[in-house]
Amino acid sequence: MSELSQLSPQPLWDIFAKICSIPHPSYHEEALAEYVVGWAKAQGFWVERDQVGNILIRKPATAGMENRTPVALQAHLDMVPQKNNDTVHDFTKDPIQPYVDGEWVKARGTTLGADNGIGMASALAVLADNSLTHGPLEVLLTMTEESGMDGAFGLQPDWLQADILINTDSEEEGEIYMGCAGGIDFITTLPLQREAVPANFETLKLTLKGLKGGHSGADIHLGLGNANKLLARFLAAHAAELDIRLISFTGGTLRNAIPREAFATLAVDSHKVDALKSAAAHFQATLQNELGMKEKNVTVVSEPLAHQGEALTADSRDRFINLLNSTPNGVIRNSDVAKGVVETSLNVGVVTMAQDSAEIICLIRSLIDTGKDWVVETLTSLGALAGAKTAPKGGYPGWQPDADSPIMALTRKTYEALFGKTPNIQVIHAGLECGLFKKPYPNMDMVSIGPTITGPHSPDEQVHIESVGLYWKLLTALLNVVPEKA
Structure with a gap:
């Protein structure tokens, strides 16, 4: 029983x-x-x-x-x-x-x-x-x-x-x-180019984990961390400074679940490995200070890996990181009619990277169709600036x-x-x-x-x-x- x-x-x-x-x-x-x-x-x-x-x-x-x-x-x-x-x-x-x-x-x-x-x-x-x-x-x-x-x-x-x-x-x-x-999925596909990793570079896996996750609609107003967005924030701050060569990025598993984990495989000059680890530790402390009331277990971990193949070119790296870092996430607008209710939001739910492209899947929600349209237009504009293909899909009222x-x-x-x-x-x-x-x-x-x-x-x-x-x-x-x- x-x-x-x-x-x-x-x-x-x-x-x-x-x-x-x-x-x-x-x-x-x-x-x-x-x-x-x-x-x-x-x-x-x-x-x-x-x-x-x-x-x-x-x-x-x-x-x-x-x-x-x-x-x-x-x-x-x-x-x-x-x-x-x-x-x-x-x-x-x-x-x-x-x-x-x-x-x-x-x-x-x-x-x-x-x-x-x-x-x-x-x-x-x-x-x-x-x-x-x-x-x-x-x-x-x-x-x-x-x-x-x-x-x-x-x-x-x-x-x-x-x-x-x-x-x-x-x-x-x-x-x-x-x-x-109502809601609609939004898929952004960014073409990528790759090049060999220099011989004196070491490969590491950077993991951001320990977030609560949750429902991308009912929990979107709670101020929870989104692993995809947080890891993109770290890379945007340090990619140029540390000459990071980005090999892969994955995060989230479902477009309607707030991502709890994200992973980046990257390579840096052997002389900058300690600087990367220090930056990761500092970023973890920053997140614990910012999100500690909601996300008590957020962790940023770096670990060595064997050589993982080609990395993105500097141009592809920057376009990917800047696109993901600038993509809106969370509450866009609260309702004027239904007090205390979110009107429009989006969740940067799933990020995957293949050899020649990266895909970002968002779920947009809104109480009004024009709210959905507004976010679709925003993401379409961002995709155009990054040179990506964009496609809204599966809208429902x-x-x-x-x-x-x-x-x-x-x-x-x-x-x-x-x-x-x-x-x-x-x-x-x-x-x-x-x-x-x-x-x-x-x-x-x-x-x-x-x-x-x-x-x-x-x-x-x-x-x-x-x-x-x-x-x-x-x-x-x-x-x-x-x-x-x-």
Whole structure:
């Protein structure tokens, strides 16, 4: 039995433990999808998959509630695969190892997948619990949300019968979400030229690590370090001074996760090795002074390497470093409408370098389309100055808030009745799938709720146990009070 089986509500936690046992990172959700379909069939539910792999399960209304407005509970099947540097884990093969730590559930050395595994578990637990009362019910589980919202993009009209959709992908108990940011990927490809490293040069690997990382939307305002940007800052300060020959640069693994680590392979004259090491130590002290309140474990390490091949020419080195160092990152603008909410941001998520080119992948988010356009234009201009090719890709719309939403008002009223306090009605600076659902289902009334999850998209991810119980109480009560269909 899982340690989680001792928690309440037990059916939800038991299902979540099962979800953790089946690998399901983005683009590798098929085993979990097959399990869910088999589970639904064994329960006697109607279940179907569409052309992109989304799962739809239907459960009839409780007796006497057949005339209630049909509701769809929605979650996504995939999780973000992030691990600590010293953790040995293959997300495509190894199960997540959840454990209880006081008031929280965490995972051993990896992301937990509470985003959106708890939401998925709650939807399946509702289906499994015949003591609950509800109207006609659907559960929609979408494919590959974290790496491009593939399932939401592929959702077809006239498949869902529900008029109300409850998204379960929010991450703060006591908050009700009625809108979210849209986003777009931006890829910059810089051509590079190389030359031989002089014979008297020594090769080193420079590593910047120990950052917290996190969700590139929900955590972007927290002032966390971005490893790609910080290592570029160091190189910009010292490349010319120390005549650094840059051989390679890599950092980050996902465009929607704030990078925790970045690596540069470089060569310097043997007489300047000590100066490089001293500069790295000084930079570490600088970062600890600047970021120490948020990033207590930031570290800059240099270590010798065997000869690694050709280095960039001085021109390619400078264009790459200057481009990466000058690329904006973090909060671009706060919203004037939704107080306390970021309007526009970007995350310099992944940097890779091949023999003849370097690639920088950013994720831009904004509550308004013109905000996205502004950042796209800025990055396009920077690319042009550096002689790089630029390509925005995979844009998706935001979820426009509806202040007159009946399900939002009902959720707020239900929360107040249950807990004796008023929830916060929020717009979230993260990409929920609701905006995309509005295209095939323009008249669907939507709301998003969830438990408290901190550190999503990082190995620090954890879900607050008590908040899961409160979320479950709200969700099941809400299903009970959905009004009759007009």
